[in-house]
Amino acid sequence: MTYRMQVFVSVIGALLFCAANNATEAQRRVAGQTEPTQRIEAALKVGGEAYTSSEPGKCTHAPTASIHQVVSELWSVQQSSDGRSLALSFWRPKDGSADMVTLSVTSGNTSHQINTVRGAGASSGSGKVTLEKSGNGGTFTVDAKAASGVAVTGTIKCDSFAPHVAEGG
Numbered sequence: 001m002t003y004r005m006q007v008f009v010s011v012i013g014a015l016l017f018c019a020a021n022n023a024t025e026a027q028r029r030v031a032g033q034t035e036p037t038q039r040i041e042a043a044l045k046v047g048g049e050a051y052t053s054s055e056p057g058k059c060t061h062a063p064t065a066s067i068h069q070v071v072s073e074l075w076s077v078q079q080s081s082d083g084r085s086l087a088l089s090f091w092r093p094k095d096g097s098a099d100m101v102t103l104s105v106t107s108g109n110t111s112h113q114i115n116t117v118r119g120a121g122a123s124s125g126s127g128k129v130t131l132e133k134s135g136n137g138g139t140f141t142v143d144a145k146a147a148s149g150v151a152v153t154g155t156i157k158c159d160s161f162a163p164h165v166a167e168g169g
Helices: 003-032
Strands: 038-046 049-053 056-067 070-081 084-093 100-107 110-115 126-134 137-145 151-158
Touching: 038 070, 038 084, 038 100, 049 084, 049 100, 056 084, 070 137, 084 126, 100 126, 100 137
Parallel strands: none
Antiparallel strands: 038 049, 038 056, 038 151, 056 070, 070 084, 084 100, 100 110, 126 137, 137 151
16 A cells, blocks of 8 residues: 555544544433423422422423333423422323322432332322423322321422433433
8 A cells, every 4th residue: 555545544534533423422412411401380298398499400291101011191390409309200091090100309318209100019108199281381289198198288380391201212
C-alpha cells in the first residue's frame, strides 16, 4: 500500500470514528436527558399530619400499559424534595375490573405505602383513588389506609401528563 493510500485510509477511518462517536454521544444525551418536570400540587393528610407540596415532579400517562398481565391505562406521579417524596401509580384495567393503585408517601424517616395491585403478592393497605381529568391534566382524590392503619386522604393535582416511558425504555 502506498503512503498516499495509507493516509487516505487513515483519514477515512478517523472520519468514520468521529461520526460514530458523535452519533453515540447524541444517543447518550437523548437517553440521559432529564424528563420535563412540572409543579405538582399535593394536599394530603397522612395520619394527623399535613403533607402539602407544590414542588416540581413528573406526571405521566400511558393509554395502554400492563401490570401482571392486566392490560390497563396508567397514570403516574413522582415528586421528591428535601427528604419528602410522593409516588403514585394509578392503573385502570381495560377489562372493567376495579382500579389498582400503588402509593408511597415519605416524610423524613416516616413512610407509608398502599398497594392494591392484584397479582403482586400480598396487597398492603386499602382504599380508593379516583381521577378527575381536566384538560391535559387531572386531580387524583385519595381516600386510603396504609397497612399500619394510618389514613391517607386528600388530593394530588397534575396540570398535564407527559407520555409515560415504560420501565427499561
